[in-house]
Amino acid sequence: MTAGAQRATLVPDQASEDTTIPVLAVLAGSETYGFPLSAVREILMPPPLTEVPRSAKHFLGVIAVRGEIITLVDLPTLLNLEVLDPQPLGRVILVDVGEELIGVAVHRVVQVSQLQPDQIEYASTMSADLSECVLGVARIPSESSGNAEEMVILVDPGALLGGLT
Numbered sequence: 001m002t003a004g005a006q007r008a009t010l011v012p013d014q015a016s017e018d019t020t021i022p023v024l025a026v027l028a029g030s031e032t033y034g035f036p037l038s039a040v041r042e043i044l045m046p047p048p049l050t051e052v053p054r055s056a057k058h059f060l061g062v063i064a065v066r067g068e069i070i071t072l073v074d075l076p077t078l079l080n081l082e083v084l085d086p087q088p089l090g091r092v093i094l095v096d097v098g099e100e101l102i103g104v105a106v107h108r109v110v111q112v113s114q115l116q117p118d119q120i121e122y123a124s125t126m127s128a129d130l131s132e133c134v135l136g137v138a139r140i141p142s143e144s145s146g147n148a149e150e151m152v153i154l155v156d157p158g159a160l161l162g163g164l165t
Contacts, residue, residue: 020114025140025152026093026106029081033106034113034138034152035093041101042094043109059164063092063103070094072103073164095157102161113140113152120154133160 022037044065049072051061058078062069072092076083089105115138122136135154142148 020116021120023113023115023138023140023152023154024093025110025113025150026075026091026104027108027110028075028079028106029083031081032110032140032150032152033075033079034140034154035095035104035157036154037112039096039157040093041096044092044094044103046089046092046105060105065094065101065103068101070101070103071164072105073161074105076107078160095161097158097161102164104161110150111140113138115140132156 023034024037024040024043025032025034027033042065047063047065049061049063052059055061058073060072060074063072064070074089090108092103092105093109094101095104120136120138123134133156135156138152138154139149140152142150
């Protein structure tokens with residue numbers, strides 16, 4: 001497991017006085033998801049795609065990034081989201097899941113947010129039945145309205161993507 005994957009959690013760095021937790025918020029379908037920034041290696045425009053015959057529905061294919069072949073998955077399909085208005089995927093985020101990088105296709109990158117631990121409601125304290133890949137939820141300022149907030153579903157990239165390879 002790489003160092004990035006080991007620290008891809010929603011816990012402040014104990015070695016630092018800064019208690020904020022950086023999270024990359026992305027739009028998948030009509031919902032906003034957050035990945036720990038420590039697991040995100042790069043954000044790309046979608047490169048040329050090579051489809052893989054007879055692959056699962058959420059596998060879009062493989063891409064080449066600086067000579068490395070990377071599996072590309074469609075986040076809305078992987079999460080079984082209902083997409084009412086199909087739109088082209090706008091960005092690919094390369095996520096470190098330990099043994100390799102996985103490309104995650106999303107509709108749009110929303111923002112990087114610095115969350116305080118008290119802004120996060122962790123899944124273990126929630127009464128809802130949540131998947132093991134959801135760490136919790138947080139509210140971030142909406143980019144469209146100054147005072148409004150958006151709900152962000154915080155995902156564990158290792159649990160969400162680690163079993164795909």
